Amino acid sequence: MMEEKIYESFAENSSNVSLFLFTIGPVQQFISQARKTQDLFMGSFLLSYLTFIGMEEVIDRYGPKSIIYPNLSAQPLMEWHLKRCNINRKSSISSFIDQPTIPNRFVALIPESEESKIIKLAHKMEDIVRKKWKEMVDIVLNKFKLIDKIRLDKKDEDCNAVIKKQTLDFPEIYWVAMPFKKDGRYITEEDFKDFFEEVQKENVGLIYHLGYSALEKSMGIRKNLRNFSQINEYGKKCNICGTKEGVIKAGMGSLQVGKYISEKEALCIPCFVKRALDKYLGDKVDGKFIDYTFPSTAEMASSNFKKRALKDAEVQFNAYIDDIKKIVGENVLRQIQVKPLNKIEGDFNNVVNIEGEWFFEENLCTENIKKQFGIEIDDKEIEDLRKSLKQITDKVGEPNPYYAVVLFDGDNMGEWLAGKLLHNFEHIYGSDLWNKLPNKVKEELKTSIKNKLLAPTIHSLISLSLRNYSLEFVKKIVEDDHLGKLIYSGGDDVLAFVNLKDLFEVMRRLRAAFSGHIKIENNEIKVDWSNNTGFVEKDGKLLLTMGKNATASCGVVIAHYKTPLKMVMDKVRETEKKAKSNTEKDSFAISLLKRSGEEKIIVSKWKYGDMDVLEILKELSYLFRRNQSGVRISRRIVYTLAEEFAKLKDKCGNYIAETGIINTEIKRVVLRAVDTVSGNIGKEEKKNISKEISDVLKNLYHKYDDDIDNFLKLIEISAFIGKEGE
Template sequence: MDDNTFWQLKLHARLHDPAEKSLVLLRDPAGHEGGTCRALQRFLSRAPLAAEAIGSADSPALHGAVFTQGVPREQYETLRRADWWAAAADRPQWPLEEISVTTRSGVQKTLKVADWAQVNWAKYPVLIHPLTGAEFDLGRHGGLKDTDLKDIKSRSLQHFASLVLRHGDQVDWQRTLLACWRFGPELREEEDFGKLGELWKVLPADTRVPDHSIWDHLDLTSAFAGAFGADPDGEAALLTLSIGPVQPFIAAARSTSDLWAGSHLLARLAWEAMRPLCEELGPDAILFPRLRGVPQVDLWLRDDCGLPPALFTDCDWTRGATDGNPLFTAALPNRFVAVVPRARAEALARQVEERVRSWLLGCGKTVVDRLLTEAGLETPGEAHCHRQLRDQLAGFPEVHWAVVPFSLIRPRNPARQTDLDTTALSAAMAPFFGVEPGQPCGFLASPAWQVLQRETVWADNTTFFSPNPGVLYPAVYDLAERVLAAAKSVRSFDQTEQTGWRCSLTGETEWLTTEPAQLCQSYRRQTDTLWAKIAERQPAWAKKGEHLGALSAIKRLWPTLFAEEVARALGGKGFRRFVVSTHTMALSHQLDRWLHNGACLADGCADALARYDPEPVALPRRLLRDHQGKPALAIARRLAGLLERAADLDEPQEAERLRRLVKDTLLGRSGRLETYYSLLLLDGDRMGAWLSGDGPKGLDPDSGQPPLPGPVAAGGRSYRDGFHPRVRAGFDAHASRQPLLQAYAGAPRALSPNRHLAISGALNDFSLTLVPQVIETEFRGRVIYAGGDDVLAMLPVADLFPAMQRLRWAYSGNDPDQVSGDRTGLVLRDGFALLRGRLMRLMGTAATASAGAVIAHHQAPLGAVLRELRLAESRAKNEGGRDAFCLSLIKRSGGTRQFTAKWGEGEPVALLCALRDFLADPAVSRRAVYNSLEWLKDLPEPDGNGAMLEQLLAYQLTRQSEGKTATNHDVPDLARRLTALALLQPKDRIDWLENALAVAEFLARQGRTAGE
């Protein structure tokens, strides 16, 4: 199949159902396939027509004789098969009843969907959350009452017609397909048309099972059609691929700028790995992660694929400098799942491996050339450091992949793609499940498959058809994941000889040099090395004494290279080397107060700024927003830069003078500069189980709350949970005498591509939109990495706890403390988010996340801080039992405190903040905590109701408050809540209480309360 026909096939697959399908079913005499989609398909397949010809779906100019259902005949069977597979993979099968139809040739038997299994969704608009099963009856809120059928069809037709792109008089099939994939879900409406709004993005694909959108179905149909069309035998396969290593690559960092660079570079490598598939098969071939709306992918669509720039004018990445541009957020995970042609699967995986490594090598060569130029060491030929680069990057990154073909499943009835033979699939699965060949395992042993594997006839002669191969997606995916895990466990390494002095950052490879002899002695004794010259001329690339290997050098220069790349792409200035400073983050709260209070400079500070001319540093986005237009904002950047400059000075007295000038500027003669900052690491719980279909069940029917933490409930929601309420009663009545069908309806819903697309879409919205909103807009933090369910962010100490709690609620899409009309504009409710008119479907109320956090001095070694951060996250998941957080407080004076608690039990975040505010009251002595810690050492573990502990705690806190805080703080209530929360801990309750008091006391010290 030539390229032109291939992209035409995919586009017709994407247009086989109209986006407004759910709104026209049972209302439009032409049927859902006879209106908008057929008009578009015929329009695309004919000679060019005038723009007026697309004004009506019923225009006679659009009718032709070479089509079947509006599709070129030679493509129809492929598209129908792709539609069947996509439908079977994403939704339960439905009974068809036999009816008689009178035609010219006589009475014929045919099949139709039973009347009880049909839903007029425009009249009964119900949406079901795909991950939790929560129902949303839009009719109760006045939705869809005035939907005009003709108006909806007309607007849909005009919308998609505007996305048709041409080369001269010919349709450009590839660019049109990409435009429809990217912007089809974004209906541009006039101000006077408010009937659909954000509902357009979540319109269901099947009104009977309204838990997945029409866009999910169209994406999957296009993916299958592309795989079938690009394979000589019309066969598809599932490809899973991952790159790594992840943690060692990111953790090798001396500064938070290194940390950002490692995270961002890894996300960029992930995109370069996905790019070959996007170029050859289209971005819809990748099921996880969903790439729609990812800024780096948008940039590719615009600049490499040639989509009109006007389509992207409303995208945030097209505007804004370094401090706030989404392109600077690492937002892609290191693995993907894709539908590919079976015959080309291995070649595509090899192509990915070659592409990602060649891209990194090219990036490395650019880095080495820049270093040599800056150091004045250019040579006519190849320098020794070029050879070192090739040797050290050989085999990096590691690429692991697995392919499972759907051809392991053979329909015994090819014409109907039914009556499936799973012998080959079962044999392939057996070794990975530890069973004998032929013994059912995995999905093949599930109750659902016991029903679906054979044709079932109901008592009223209604036939419940057995599925096509698409319904075995869960078995194919499960096998692919197990094969990938096996591939990772048997990976081989090419040994590289490294004999000289090693990289000062990783200690693993030789540092780059132009003279091999320099590697024979310590670089501390040499002043003419490549890196010594770089440290003198470009201190942002290397500090004095640093000598870096190839990977470390690429990470160090990546902020510069990427900023230049973005500047070229966006044609603007203001993109500079991306700098993230722990000291600036520690000061951000005090800088904010200074800007609010008039921004006056202390005597001598202006002269110091003029003399040292420090490099401006990046500030949190919220500071930029709150003080936009103030001239003092530029001074604030340079004040933070002056502190960075002071840290590099060799004269201690001068460095101390500069620090004092900054302190006097921000705080006056009294007070101390904040020197502590925090790192936050949040990770979704049991993401592997969610992806494999074993996520927790939805809301408890009695309490209306998520299930209690504990082992994952295998299988999650049942098939019946996904039925429209008006379908369930009819199904139950017809299945009442069919035990197998009752078992099917109650069986755990199997994994589906829709589940992957729903999870990927939710994680995209969370990481790309909500994480920056919470961390950088609602609070004064900086996102370092946000890829899917993983978040790494830096925050001032004053913002850590409220930001951490808000981020946890944003992950599931439900904030129990949500205030109506919140000034931030973000509303989180029932698994959805609404931000500035944009509706986002998130993981849902049953999804949980755990977080680790560290508070550390800005001069603490970053490597040690990151290790403690990982340990804190581990404690939250293990000691905390997931859906928990753990804070590690690393004091510069020595010692570490850990505090672990569940998010919701006893509201620990709110309690800690209340205790902090109490201790920050000037009338309260810090001895309230010190004395309590002393007598707690001799107290036995509390039992019963903890009455004695509560009374002693209330007495001690009241005693040290001098009786002046009664009107501001409810001290007895604080003691009660602390005691109640301590009693919820499974063990070491006294230790837990000591840590809570110590952490609150540290947070209450000057400059660390959010209300200042």
């Protein structure tokens, strides 16, 4: 039968094959339960690492090619696995081993169809993952001599019972399998009648497509039957998760206030192990986690200030660090030393860097230093530190206390992976197989969008495209070319911290790279909306991308570095949903959380025709920035426009002005707001520049369907970002 021939093509002539889906969680809940940035990152890495530990069993039994998703080519953890097997295939990507690039789920095509063998495989994988988690717990607790110090409040349970009770429900592990042989026969469309309302029997080649769709439906059903274990605990709850009792506190064992715990924190065992995971990882993954530090929100906010200081006030910068060392001592200095961001490390040599919070004057006080390090210093010494810091700010301006969290996600990935968004079938199966199909079947496949089929080859190509995006482009965009730090990049989804100066350009490049609309020049990734080929040339190789029809949405939160991280993470997920809910998706949303409690939210498409919205916002933010050559725009323009437009509303609050009036108002207000900061620019040139700016703003306004409020928020956020250095 033709059906069996197609089946054999994807089964690689194996008579027994199954689709196998394995996933570890919880994801959003576990990762977002964070008080420090290190909690956030380590939660991501932990899930990525444990998923790969489970995946290793499939790799060792059936080979890496059995993994359909994610693509394992040059994956850092895969390179690490090969190295442990004495196979050295180190690539340039191997240095990313401290990045969570393995998603929390994988799909494999395994040469097994016997139920008992599949169950045995799944249970073996589950056992391996749980043993690895227990090993992590034991090693981390032993590092701090906590293993015999832990008790539940008001309980006499011994430490082993407490450890077991608090760790038994992590991680959540789910798996499903879809064999393509049943009772000694190949499965047919009839076998899927419980999954789908209607399956057309005459369609050839549906088996893999239906099998994968049924696999995903089965996983959804399985997750609805979540594992549950009753845990009754009393006393103060963990400061991170808020569910288990906080049994680990500063002063227990060798655990002191500092990197791993704050003065009044009480953490449960899983949350503490997540935060201190680097103590377990140590030299396990190429030594990347020895003396590991992850930038704080203050470090992210202050990174452009540091870049300016190292460029224009290096002597004062180093003198300030020396002054801190003299006053607080070398031991404290070691505690606050952190690795600089990749971009700073790449631009400046041998940077001695300390935590970003020490560059904000508000943190230079006796109470703060005593709270963090338990040492007493007098007011005179504080005053000396402030004077030393002022030597820097007098030259390069103040650090901006705000930073951004970026959550990026491909649109409709479920439909891509289910085959619903695939292109013509003659391109999917290849000409040889396509030509063998009956004409009646060809016509049916061509005309019915419902029957676009997913084949293993296509599934693998999608995985390859997502792998290329995650490993070849995302880290370079966020960390190497800009002031940013990745939390995770596992295919189509990205979570990152970004300094405000680089926010708009990072967003632009992430979106363009996802659909392949980029080019690489002089080792820099640049946006190129004219590249519709679906390929990007890098280092002499053509890299496959998702292609011009792929879209993505992005949520961004701009927050003060002292805003609770949990609040910021909840808000960024909410903001991403606003972007996803915009017409046809392919949008971004930005939420500005001011420290005063005021919030501004904008939602926009990435592009309107040929107009690149973020490119305009980037240019506006540059013009709002002081101390730049040429011109600048007064930030009062936002309030002036708002006041003028308010006069154009009727009693119900609706704008009633005609387009011509709106255009005239924009032109007039811009002309008054534009100022020259260069003696070489005369009145006529200023007038021309004002016209260019007003034309851009008028175009932007009309692209938003005359939504004046959203238009004003766009300008306000650009102005807010442009205040860097004041």
